[in-house]
Amino acid sequence: DDKITIGVSYPTPTHAWAAGMNWHAEQAEKRLEALYPDVDLVLVNSPDPGAQASAIEDLVSVNQIDALVVLPFESEPLTDPVLNVKKTGALITVVDRGLSQPGIEDIYVAGNNPELGRVSAQYMKTRLKEGDNIVVLRGIPTLIDNERFDAFMAEIEGSGINVLDHKHANWNRDDGFEVMQDFLSRFPDIDAVWAQDDDIAIGVVAALKQAGRDGDGMFVVGGAGMKETIKSIMDGDELIPVDVLYPPSMIATAMDVTVNAFKSNGPVAGRYILGATLITPENAADFYFPDSPF
Amino acid sequence: MAETTAGETKNSRLRNFDFKTMGPAIALLILCIIGFSLNSAFLSEGNITNLLTRSAFIGIIAVGATFVITAGGIDLSVGSMAAVIAGIMIIVMNNAVETLGTGVATVLLGCGCSVILGLGAGWVNGFLTTKGKIEAFIVTLGTMGIFRSLVTYFADGGTLSLDFDLRGTYRPVYYEAFFGLPIPVWVFIIVSIAGWILLNRTAFGRYCTAIGSNEAVARYSAIKVDRIKTWTYVIQGLCVALATIIYVPRLGSASSSTGVLWELEAIAAVIIGGTVLKGGYGRIGGTILGALILTTIGNILNFTDMISNYLNGTMQGLIIIVAVWLQRADWGRKSSKE
Amino acid sequence: MAETTAGETKNSRLRNFDFKTMGPAIALLILCIIGFSLNSAFLSEGNITNLLTRSAFIGIIAVGATFVITAGGIDLSVGSMAAVIAGIMIIVMNNAVETLGTGVATVLLGCGCSVILGLGAGWVNGFLTTKGKIEAFIVTLGTMGIFRSLVTYFADGGTLSLDFDLRGTYRPVYYEAFFGLPIPVWVFIIVSIAGWILLNRTAFGRYCTAIGSNEAVARYSAIKVDRIKTWTYVIQGLCVALATIIYVPRLGSASSSTGVLWELEAIAAVIIGGTVLKGGYGRIGGTILGALILTTIGNILNFTDMISNYLNGTMQGLIIIVAVWLQRADWGRKSSKE
């Protein structure tokens, strides 16, 4: 039959950002399937790289997809499975995390992880002076976390700002809370916190408030663009003055572009890199989507 | 897994026994000394309070797990159960805000809801294990998956957050202190005492031990084995519900990552405390120390940057093994022949 | 957890027994029918091949777990062990490329390295359990944390990837077929047969059963209990190594998320297959069916979008419970008294 089947594969949402991504994917599926009756989008999510490889195999063997939109759990392990899909002649769109081998994907849509770290550090430098202390709460040990962290540290380097310590808080509120509690017990003088992620930031703020150390111009920088965070930036919160964008809607963008590749006449292949914009009270309104779960 | 208790002579058992009882306490003491020597802030009031409060979650759940394990069962679903209870509790409370307002009534409704869910979930585990005659491991592995995916479903993969105004009402349950101790610690203390009495001083506790030792003997001794076993899961569910009630006000949210691996932590606390995994011998006191040990390990690792972050798990694993080895090994006597 | 086998009369046990043996097969059959009715492509050659190949990892590991569990132990470290072995294997092979080139020699070196690591890791688990007299649950919970964090450390928090050229050499081990079956399936078949023979047709298998059944009896029969138990962990390690050897060419990389939860899957496969968690009764055939059942559940869920993705876990949990219940429940006779 002449129906266009497009598989969309991404990790099972286990935190808010991914849930936002999932929400955007589902919205895009509904929108695109309504718009083009001959397009069928099949969304699958997987809890680990192996399962994602299996799911991609199943998309080929069962759904016989014409195109694959994939947000790889990790780059390396999924390179081969995606390459196999490529060999069936399907169009490949890769989202967010690049594959480890160039040239497999026809379309690439991504956020910018090093940029996120760099922008965060640049903001720190504008607010802090030499000799000020910050602590860093990192995500789950992964390439993404490394890219963000390394870029952040490179940017901070030489500014005279002390990074007292960095611990993994796994993009998780509970861990953010506990790690921050311990940082607070350990370091009497902290001027700012880079939490890297809005979920961690929520835990950090709770710990700060509990310890009563949320005054004195202390501030927290998260990341990703959670709607609650953006709202509080709009409201002029002192504790979380800014946020760095890492849009979960990138999957929808990728789906749009992929469908377009079948529907439009012009060439759509290429790379679409979304910026890591610094969200401040001035521009926050532009990034505020109250209906999204994230 | 209870190999150390088999085939030993009485004498060695008696001597071991004391060590077994003291073992977890000594391990905790050593940890505290290490923590203090790394950073004297370890023994600051604030840190001790944090430590105790954090232990409360795992500790309360582990008290329930002590009953299940003593009676020869196992419950892998507790972490997911906590997550789903927290999720439903938040949904219920958020919905009740319109009718009941943001006062204590809504919070009480949420707590009641949590207790009912805990009892119900525990009962389901118990029922499937006893009447369904399915291995506890399978039943609770299954419900673990079910609960976990339900909370993901309710939260749409993201996070369920408590109504902001309600959070103000509920917050003190986690953050306020009462006679110098945070409320979660009080709950932990009360649950521990109640658990200790129940296990060591009541017929129910005796029955749990008997069932874990030898189910046939228990049946021939007029013990309603299925009923008692079901009760252990119900108690476990209740403990999870209580832990959830003090967990929710902390950050006011629940997500699919809430309570991940709590089951392993709870079981580890129980076993570190000296309870025998195959059943028949349970120690609430040990369980509490086990929970404190586990929390302290995490706390200490946050207090030092000597160790690569990536190796936290290695340290944790090593410390757990060494802590248990310290209490299991035969000190001061030649090891019994294989 | 083995309550169904205790205290029954001879007659009912015999009847149950047949059902127990057939149970997993019937459960698998029902699953296949469901899969086929959802989508006829389920029984396509491609899908069947995918299914079998995927089952190979968990299946091979579960064969090892059958020995450990039959002898009354448990190994929670297998998933992390697979990750760390994969990681070290990749590092070794990448480094060997300079001297040995990207040919078969390097791959063989990697495989040899994997086997040695597997045997070594298994031996450590066994040694700590038997000579250290620490509960298997604690030992392997500890090594689970250690292995997991080591692979994170080696990968510096990211991913270790196999040299690209080497991947070409190694790739066929996963992707090529041999007499119509992919190589992983052949390995699975060979491991299964070897495991079956070892458990059912050698003295070693009997010793495992005897130790799991009653350690004192085994010891009194002059069986070297500690040595046999250690061997079960070593076998488990070897199985993990073999699974890793066929896993690495599939994804060509290892990271801290490799093999997460494989331990639970492997144990679940073993228990679904009819092996008793408390030891003393093991069935390799059942284990293999158990592994197939688990993989099929995941496969079927990828076949339909009737169910919200978030509820996959719910379906999985339900199916596991029902599959086991089908084989455990007493069909055609009144249940024996509690």
Add this chain to the structure above:
Amino acid sequence: MLDSVQAETPVLAAERVSKSFGAIPVLFSVSFDLRAGEVHALIGENGAGKSTLMKVLSGFHPATSGTLRVDGEEVTLPPNGQAEDMGIVLIHQELNLAEQMTVEENIFLGREQSRNGFLDRAAMTEAVRKMFLDVGLDISPKARISSLSIAEKQMVEIVKAMSRNARVLIMDEPTAVLTEAETTVFFAQVEKLKAKGTAIMFVSHKLQEVQAIADRVTILRDGQWIATKPTGEFTLDAMAQMMVGRELSDLYPPMNEADVDAERVLEIEGLTTQNIRNVSFDLRKGEVLGFSGLIGSGRTEVFEAICGLKDIDSGVIRVHGEEVRFASVADARDAGICYLTKDRKEKGLLLEQEMRPNMTLLALPRFVKGFMIDRDAEQEALARGIRRFDIRARDPKVKAGDLSGGNQQKLLLAKIMEADPKIVIIDEPTRGIDVGTKQQIYHFIAALAAEGMSVVVISSEMPEIIGVCHRVFVMRDGQIMGALTGDAINETEIVRYAAGLKGEKHHG
């Protein structure tokens, strides 16, 4: 023959062996020797140290002091049954089989026959089949141990030990759970081994057996060596007296006449379960009712069914005239009916627990004061039980599993009596009990009946049934074959019913 044997050096000898468990001494400087081709019996009261001595002699326990000699040479025996390699085999008093494994697997455990590295299962199965044929045992080598009755398990143990071609065979109460018929078969095997020159050491509380089979007898009392003499130099009474250390009066109490008009406290009509068919009988107040029959005839199942331990297919149970169906042992207990299992290890006692929790487990609700267990009352109960049943534990905190076999049995009796039953069913009441205590137990049963309690005694020991019961039912193949009263209660009659030579389905 005796003379020629005496000249040789003993195959196995203990010289001034002492053994303590921790601070608690159990054996005091005991000497013992065992010669090729003799049966040397060891007798003594429960807790005298017989099992302990046997374990020392076979390497399972190291002696605290003293020397062991094998063929005259001083040795230290290897632990954990490895002495088997030296030809010394022990049958433990407590059954020592892996329950989930098959008969064949158990018999060959630890010395499997292999061919090319693989088990030669056919050969082993065949060997087992042949051994069973020799001893006239009808068990499939493929049967699982858990499906066998206790007596069958014991026979498997015996066959297992015999199959090891031991030079020294040490048997701890092998006949305690056997019926006379099986004992006869067993003794025939012992004679064969003896003729082959095997040295056999053997414990029994059945003194007639000792007299029948043993060449020499050694008596232990309270861990002390009392005497070793050729069997011929003892009378039964002398043995009993030297064991117990006092004169023993009549073993059986005088039987007071049963009141035929007394109330029927228990009436069973047409009870049918998986293994029993249409069993009907009644029990009167103050009566001692015996249940006899061959092993596996279904006596146990009748009473397990009544007490809610087995499913009932059909039938009526009336207690004090009221129809009941107990869903659980607790219901039966609350109605005043208690069943004492014959399987003290698997169903009777928590071997890992101390005496106190074991003692009160069945009657625990009676020890609950308010919400908690009244530990003082428990302690009193323990003291009471120890006094009443003469439980001898040198250390009151000893685990039930470390009590001597006979004392475990007494603890079990005490446990049942704590529930204060109106109707008590005792399955094999004196299994493994010494003569002195046996006498006490028989008197105790008579006293219970005299007080108006009703007692059911299930026993494979014919003299016991004859000695204490007012009425006797004989079962065969799941059915009651006949009822005997008064003078009709004698061995010939019982055997004729039990063997199916007499009687048809008996109703009521």
